Amino acid sequence: MTEKLRLGVNIDHVATIRNARGGRHPEPLRAAALAASAGADGIVAHLREDRRHISDRDIERLIDEIDLPLNLEMAATEEMLSIALRHVPEGVCLVPEKRRELTTEGGLDVIAQADQLKPFIARLKNAGILVSLFIDPSPAQIEATVAVGAPAIEIHTGTYCDVEDGPPRVAELRRIEAAARHAASLGLEVRAGHGLSFDTVGPIAAIPEIVELNIGHFLIGEAVFSGLDSAIRRMRAAMEKGRAQASGVRSA
Ligand code: PXP
Numbered sequence: 001m002t003e004k005l006r007l008g009v010n011i012d013h014v015a016t017i018r019n020a021r022g023g024r025h026p027e028p029l030r031a032a033a034l035a036a037s038a039g040a041d042g043i044v045a046h047l048r049e050d051r052r053h054i055s056d057r058d059i060e061r062l063i064d065e066i067d068l069p070l071n072l073e074m075a076a077t078e079e080m081l082s083i084a085l086r087h088v089p090e091g092v093c094l095v096p097e098k099r100r101e102l103t104t105e106g107g108l109d110v111i112a113q114a115d116q117l118k119p120f121i122a123r124l125k126n127a128g129i130l131v132s133l134f135i136d137p138s139p140a141q142i143e144a145t146v147a148v149g150a151p152a153i154e155i156h157t158g159t160y161c162d163v164e165d166g167p168p169r170v171a172e173l174r175r176i177e178a179a180a181r182h183a184a185s186l187g188l189e190v191r192a193g194h195g196l197s198f199d200t201v202g203p204i205a206a207i208p209e210i211v212e213l214n215i216g217h218f219l220i221g222e223a224v225f226s227g228l229d230s231a232i233r234r235m236r237a238a239m240e241k242g243r244a245q246a247s248g249v250r251s252a
Contacts, residue, residue, distance in 0.1 A: 010216025161195030205242030
């Protein structure tokens with residue numbers, strides 16, 4: 001049977017709007033509480049080196065005051081490691097980070113950074129934190145993930161979302177499907193995210209090996225028009241519709 005698909009709601013851009021005026025509104029913690037009541041399974045927040053959106057205090061409060069598990073996205077630096085070990089979130093997703101990028105531009109190069117990542121991941125795992133690596137849908141990066149000891153991957157769906165709808169998007173979808181199959185066959189938990197919207201989520205939700213989607217920017221943008229509760233519920237419905245197609249294919 002196809003596993004239930006979890007939804008992690010990324011609240012970074014609630015903090016982006018708050019920080020535009022330097023005050024307290026809108027409050028990411030309130031968005032997290034609302035996401036919980038709208039049916040999210042987890043909260044995702046990226047603590048960036050430059051603190052452009054989520055702050056250290058946000059992380060502290062998300063851990064202390066929100067019942068949902070927190071997946072902390074962070075770069076593999078000593079500063080972030082000490083923050084993660086201090087707060088012990090349920091999960092840490094390691095992402096590449098460049099100061100001048102607008103958003104995470106590609107997956108982590110696990111092959112190139114294996115020597116640094118292996119001990120880093122071990123320290124997180126020793127603290128009981130579930131580590132995932134944000135990678136492109138590449139077989140070589142998946143195999144390197146196994147070699148460095150991470151139990152989970154998050155497949156970068158940004159290219160799939162950005163390319164033209166039609167054959168280019170189908171080609172990207174096939175890469176993601178093959179990557180998900182390969183990773184699951186090696187025993188990795190498979191998640192996916194980046195750039196997903198109501199229009200693009202269905203085919204990704206239909207991939208049976210994927211157990212979690214992490215979605216932020218589109219939901220916060222859509223919340224401007226319809227409210228966060230409605231945006232999250234509609235996203236869940238779109239995910240479930242896609243998932244039902246996966247179950248249909250399997251049982252047919
Ligand atoms: N997953 C990871 C690892 C990310 O870095 C991001 C963006 O912070 C997301 C998911 C969510 O992407 P988006 O905000 O485009 O939905």
